[in-house]
Amino acid sequence: MKRTAWLPFGAPVGGQPKLLCLPHAGAGASVYRSWAEGLERRGVAGCPVQPPGRERRLPEAPFTDVGPLARELAREIVTTVAGPFALLGHSTGALSAFETARELRRIGGPQPLHLFVSGRGAPQIPLARHDLTALSLTELAEVLRRLGGTPEAVLSEPSLLAALQPVLAADFRVNEIYDHRPEPPLATPVTAFTGSLDTGADLPVVSAWRTQTSASFRLHVLPGGHFALFEHKDLVHQHIAEALAAEPAPPTALHRS
Numbered sequence: 001m002k003r004t005a006w007l008p009f010g011a012p013v014g015g016q017p018k019l020l021c022l023p024h025a026g027a028g029a030s031v032y033r034s035w036a037e038g039l040e041r042r043g044v045a046g047c048p049v050q051p052p053g054r055e056r057r058l059p060e061a062p063f064t065d066v067g068p069l070a071r072e073l074a075r076e077i078v079t080t081v082a083g084p085f086a087l088l089g090h091s092t093g094a095l096s097a098f099e100t101a102r103e104l105r106r107i108g109g110p111q112p113l114h115l116f117v118s119g120r121g122a123p124q125i126p127l128a129r130h131d132l133t134a135l136s137l138t139e140l141a142e143v144l145r146r147l148g149g150t151p152e153a154v155l156s157e158p159s160l161l162a163a164l165q166p167v168l169a170a171d172f173r174v175n176e177i178y179d180h181r182p183e184p185p186l187a188t189p190v191t192a193f194t195g196s197l198d199t200g201a202d203l204p205v206v207s208a209w210r211t212q213t214s215a216s217f218r219l220h221v222l223p224g225g226h227f228a229l230f231e232h233k234d235l236v237h238q239h240i241a242e243a244l245a246a247e248p249a250p251p252t253a254l255h256r257s
Contacts, residue, residue, distance in 0.1 A: 002080055004076065004080055005050065005052075005056075005057055006049060006050055006051075006072075006073060006076040006080070007020075007047055007048075007049065007050070007076070007080060007081075008029050008048070008050045008055075008056060009029065009033065009036075009047065009048055010047070011045075011047050011080055011081045011082070011085075012045045012047075013082055013083070014045070014083065015083060015084075016043050016044060016045050016083075016084075017043075017044055017045070017083075017084040017085060017086055017113055017244050018044075018045045018046075018047045018081060018083065018084070018085040018086070019039060019044050019045065019046050019047060019085070019086050019087075019088055019116075019240065019244075020047045020049050020077070020081070020085055020086070020087050020088065020097075021035065021046060021047065021048050021049060021088045021089070021093075022049045022051070022087070022088065022089035022090070022093030022094075022096045022097050022100075023048070023049070023051070023054075023089075023090065023092075023093050024090045024091035024092055024093050024119065024171075025091060025092045025167075025168055025171035025172055025174075025175065026054075026150075026164055026167055026168040026171055027054070028050055028051075028054035028055035028057075029048035029049060029050035029055060030048065030055060031048070031230075032046060032048040033048060034233075035048075035233060035237065038233060038234060038237045039237050039240070039241070041237075042237055042238065042240070042241035043241060043245075044237075044240060044241055044244060047081075047085075049073065051063065051069060051073075051096070053166075053167045053170060054167055061170075062166070062167045062170035062171065063170065063174060064170045064173045064174060064177075065173075065174060065177070066095055066096055066099045066174050066178055067099070069096055069099070069100075069174070070096065070099035070100045070102070070103040071103055073096070073100045073103075074100050074103040074104045074107060074109055077100070077104065077109065077110065078104075078107070078109045078110065081110070084113050085110070085112055085113065086112050086113045086114040086115070086116065086240075086244060087100060087101055087112045087114075087115050087116065088115075088116035088117075088118070088240070089116075089117060089118070089120075090118040090119045090120075090227075090229050090230075091118070091119040091120050091175070091201075091226070092120070092171045092172070092174055092175040093118075094117035094118055094119065094120040095120060095123055095174070095175055095178060096174070097115060097116075097117065098115065098117065098123055098212065099123075101115050101186055101188055102183060102186065105186065111187070111188060112188050113188070113189075113244055114188060114189050114190070114191065114240075114243055114244055115186065115188050115189070115190045115191075115213070116190075116191050116192075116193070116240060116243075117190065117191075117192050117193070117209060118192070118193040118194065118229040119193070119194065119195070119198060119200075119201050119226050119227070119228075119229060120175070120201055120206075121200075121201055121202075121205025121206055121208065121209075122205060122206070122207075122208035122209045122211065122212060123178065123180050123212065124180045124182070124208065124211070124212075125205050125208055126180075127175060127176050127178075128176070135165075137158050137161045137162060137165070140161055140165060140168070141155040141156070141161060144168075147200075147225075147226050147227075148225050148226055148227050184214075185211065185212055185213050185214040186212060186213050186214070186215070187213070187214055187215055188213060188215060189213060189215040189216040189217070189218075189243070190209055190210070190212060190213040190215070190216075190217050190218075191217070191218040191219075191220065191239065191240075191243050192206050192207075192209045192217075192218070192219045192220070193219075193220050193221075193222060193228070193229050193236065193239075194206040194219070194220075194221055194222070194228070195221075195222055195223070195224045195225045195226055195227070195228030195229075196221050196222065196223055196224065196228070197223075197224060197225045197228075198224075198225050198226045198228065200226065201226070203219075203221070206219060207219055218239075218243065220236075220239055222235070222236070
């Protein structure tokens with residue numbers, strides 16, 4: 001099991017599909033660490049992805065544009081990930097997963113079995129912008145409190161918030177300045193998840209992901225808000241395993257260099 005900066009917990013070698021999981025704004029690979037056992041029981045290997053600027057990659061500058069991130073991660077997949085794999089991303093991670101799939105297609109790399117997206121409207125729909133670098137720590141705490149998912153112990157501790165603010169600002173910028181450039185739909189099936197109370201990713205904008213694939217599209221509405229994906233992880237794991245079991249192997253890559 002080869003561990004790299006991008007895949008700090010490794011990418012298992014074997015026939016079972018690997019699920020490369022991209023984190024949301026401000027989060028790192030460890031947010032998916034607890035998924036390993038539940039996915040493994042269903043025949044899927046969970047592989048959390050670690051972008052720069054967090055956890056063990058804290059000294060590195062975080063990306064502020066999804067294009068370079070997708071290019072680096074696509075190269076990592078080409079050189080490191082053997083066998084079938086799928087991509088999953090939540091919120092900002094959904095955009096990163098989508099653009100990584102498109103970058104793999106551009107370079108003739110291996111194609112994912114499936115693309116799972118959560119907590120974000122389709123990429124062709126512009127988002128409202130938040131300049132987090134201009135917010136006071138009190139204002140930042142209120143933004144995060146409305147989204148949910150951040151422990152109150154972090155929100156009420158100025159030093160922790162101050163440490164988190166740079167990577168949050170970079171990740172929000174990745175998500176919000178994104179300039180969608182139309183390309184043919186992916187041949188990869190897409191499954192979207194959203195929380196029933198997630199006002200930033202309601203049904204109309206999440207349903208619009210269906211235009212980004214020429215293959216099958218599924219939409220699952222989970223009880224809860226923006227972080228419903230994590231609050232109902234057992235059900236999510238079931239949906240993921242069922243989706244992967246239903247799909248044939250993707251086309252062989254044109255090249256791996």
